[in-house]
Amino acid sequence: MRWWKAAFATCLSVGLTFTVLAQQIPPSQQEAIDKAHVDILKTETDKAAEAGRLTDALSDVLPRAVPGPVVRKNYIDEHIFGRMERDRIPHTGLASDEEFLRRVYLDATGLLPEPQTVREFLASKDPNKRDRLIDSLIGTDEFGEQWAWLWADLLQTHNAGFSYWFKRGLMLDRPYNEMAKEILSAGVMKASGSNPVWAVTSEPLHVSARALVATDPENYFVLNRLDFMDAMAIGFGRTFLGINMDCISCHDGARHLEPLNLYLTGKKRSEFHQQAAFWARLNMAPLNMTTGNAVLNDANPGYVTNADAPYHTAAESRFPRDGKTYEPAFILTGEKPRPGLDPRKELARLMTSHIQFSRATVNIVWGRLMTVGFVEPYDGFDLARLDPDKPPPQGWALQPTNPWLLEAMAKDFQAHNYSLHHLIKSIMKSSAYQLSAQFPGEWKDAYAPYYARRFARVISGPEVADNLAHVTGVPYDFNWAGKGTKRVKQLSSPIDVNPPQRVGGVNDLGGEGTIEGNSIRALMQSFFQSTRETPALLTNRPSAVQAMLMMTAPTVIDRIATKPDSRLQRLLASSKTDPELVEELFLSTLSRRPNPQEIEVATKILQEGDRRQRAEDLQWALVNTVEFLLNH
């Protein structure tokens, strides 16, 4: 969460925007600037409509199964289906067992089920088998990897310690507010990476510590200590509060954000300074620049803007501060830390106990599982447009797709001791989550906010990579910290697909990478995995580059070529008949049985030449189907 990540966040993927030029422009252009804010935000709020249209466009290539009847299973269903009933919105039926199994495996673990798992699940007559399956997946290693990866994307950290610590926390269902508090108020750092909760905050501090060894009076790192503090305030605000304070880190909300965000319009830059001031005394004194050993102290001068940041920071696009000194106060309530207590611990308490912390969390999880969040993007909350009982003034609509459900889920999250397991299970067990993607009749954009169908989601970069290994039975062999790992998501960061090759010194040159590492990296990027230098993209779109790489990338081609112990090798060596082999390939790749015509064509293909070669061709063709690349 270095400062430039925050700056870039605004640039590339979020809706709330700011302009620092506004102070310089003549009034005649103000309208255009306002329009810029509106239009840029508007493109983001269309995510629901876009997802609905994408799913509709894909209907023909998705398997068609007879949808099941919808039963209201919990309070989420009461909200979702009650509202559709009231407004007479048609919706799809329940997804088939095959669709459900694939969906829940991908969402819970990021991996596809084994053929045997599919068969057993389909054969089971247990009326509670869906709930049981969900219970069995939440809390597994793979579950921890899948969700810790998302949080590391959100917090933009490569740190191994963080990854491990957060994954353990997720598996054990540690209360999320407790984990967030630790992240926000981490203590002494003994060595780089050894204290996991330092992962996020240590990066900017480590960089600012370099000010001590910089040579040039105009060195960027000397100038911008407060920018780092601002970046931390903004970064944590995105993930833990769902709001983007980028705009007000430069200027007051008034006269900038009116068309955009009612709540932030009323916020002043000074209030943002106070939020950032919670970190402002923090200093990391490096003991050893090579090992990263360092201690924390309160030696920094606080949020004093006269001496600290008199400079115009071109790269940052941030205006000079006003020369005053700011004391900490929580941005949402104005509460100050109690005297004598550690300001960061106080901030952690204030932030995590606020209902907005729960709303932001629920929204992230809901968005991940339902493809479209209540509020998009996840850091685009307008706090003045959430309450149906206090509707916003004329010209404004309530912001969330379902404000009642959002509020109910946030309170439920609090009531259940901030249990992410409870939250995820509640969503997955609802019929709302289990709807089919196949919509009967004509789809309308207006149905999208009701969640009247399952929205198909293009699977994520690491999901593509790990499932290629899963489907082919050829695991990865990443050497990470001396430990062999088989999956991308067992690494701490997408950049770890290439082993680190440190040359030494403060600003190291990394290695060239391996062919496999580079090709996985390119493949994952085409599926919108960020480098974590830029914010999480959470994008849901197909592209031609995805197709080019899926057809040709070494990591795909090499895996398809049969190897000892690969899935194909095992199948070919077994006594399976051609139709049986075809069924295995379909089950392992698409998590469904082939239809009779598919069996016929695929069997014929197998018999047309060298069986091994034709089996490889079939596997290649299956991972290059639209179905494989979708969570539908």
Add this chain to the structure above:
Amino acid sequence: MNDYLNLLFPLGRRELLKWAGLVAAGTIAEPLVRPLEVRAQGRSKPAGTARNAIMIEMSGAISPMDCWDLKETKTTPKDLDPQKIWNDFYLSKTFFPKLIDSGLINRCSFVRSMLGRELIHLTGQYRVQTGRSINPAVAKEIPGFGSVIAYELESQRRETDTLPTYMSTNLSRNSTGLIGAGFLPNRCTGVDLDTSFVFNVFGGGDAAAREQLERRWLVRKRLSEVSGISDAQLGEQVSPFEVFYNYAYHIVTDPRWATVFDVSDAERDRYGRGQLGDGLVLAKNLLKADAGTRFVYISESIGGNGPWDFHAGIYDKARPQNLYTKSLEWDRAFTALLQDLDAAPGREAGKSLLDETIIVSTGEFGRTPNFNTGHGRDHYDKTFTSLLVGGGIKGQRVIGRTNEDCSACIDPGWNHREQPQIDNLVATIYSALGIDWRKKIENTPSGRAYHYVQSAPIGSNTLVAQDHIDLFT
């Protein structure tokens, strides 16, 4: 469904096929289905001397006082063997032996008065890729300048052109990543090649791999037919995925595509391999193939920041990477590129491909005149030097002058008070390609005019001269 496809591809089916493959890394939804209003706003006279362009981003930032604005200071090593090239322009023979010995240095020109307004790699490399500083308010709609070139040269595309107008190497590996087409149509997006595997994957010598791909494609087609979709439905009822797959296949099976990657070991050795050598050999082949590609952007990404980023031990020969190894690597690759382009015939009689291709090689900013405690150089904005050659650039010009240690510019060297910036290098490429760099597009999604070269960057207290650097006359 059809509405959705129309949204994706506001072109007719025939245009689609003509544009096969050009719907690339960006989004599937074309942001706007309305003609862009492009307006000229001044009296710019583009040089129009080049058909192609290559931009070499020297990622990490080359240090000027050691290389292209050579100044002997107390930190300069004794073994640089400075050679007088022209007048007050010296170059180290230790660093650039091939460029000097080949005589090709005399085709090059330098701008020593460059001003960098960014101080970290992410924003610096963003600026090189887009020709402007980051403006968070509208960054989502800002295209890479390669996409502007693709947009401008669109009308010149021929029926036989398959490859994207804009290609790049190793951009997906750097921290900025490949910046898409912004508000321009998706087909103007660049397609990025990762040099570590494209030779293996697309190499034309491997007939077996090609046969395999074609065979598998047919299997895929037969399977998809029984799954309810078919190729015959293209243009009527087809998923966006299917459209993208068809385009991707169209590109990778074009015979000229394979020739681009059909590079002998000896040739790769001559270019020095690595991200730079491999990138430049691909750039040469892409332009020689004459199959639609007109602009190639070369990036090198090592460790995220780039290989020129010597914050420590810049002259330390004990390190595997230092300024000696890096400049020699560049010298080898760059000289090979110039030689090959010079030996290849251009489209116009009597001209070489080098005559028709403008090449710019530049870092994103400068490096500090003084050493830091690690005997390295940090980032510096006040001066740096860029190189231009080919495509109508007159050689042996040196623009601008700096003081004794390159810490300040004492003469911008052109007819503006402001120092030239990256933006002006981009304008110079536009100019060479015959593109009016003073154009602006008014009806962007944000409603904010997109100036091909913007004069007042956000967050900066300096103005950019809205001009090209005239090295053409």
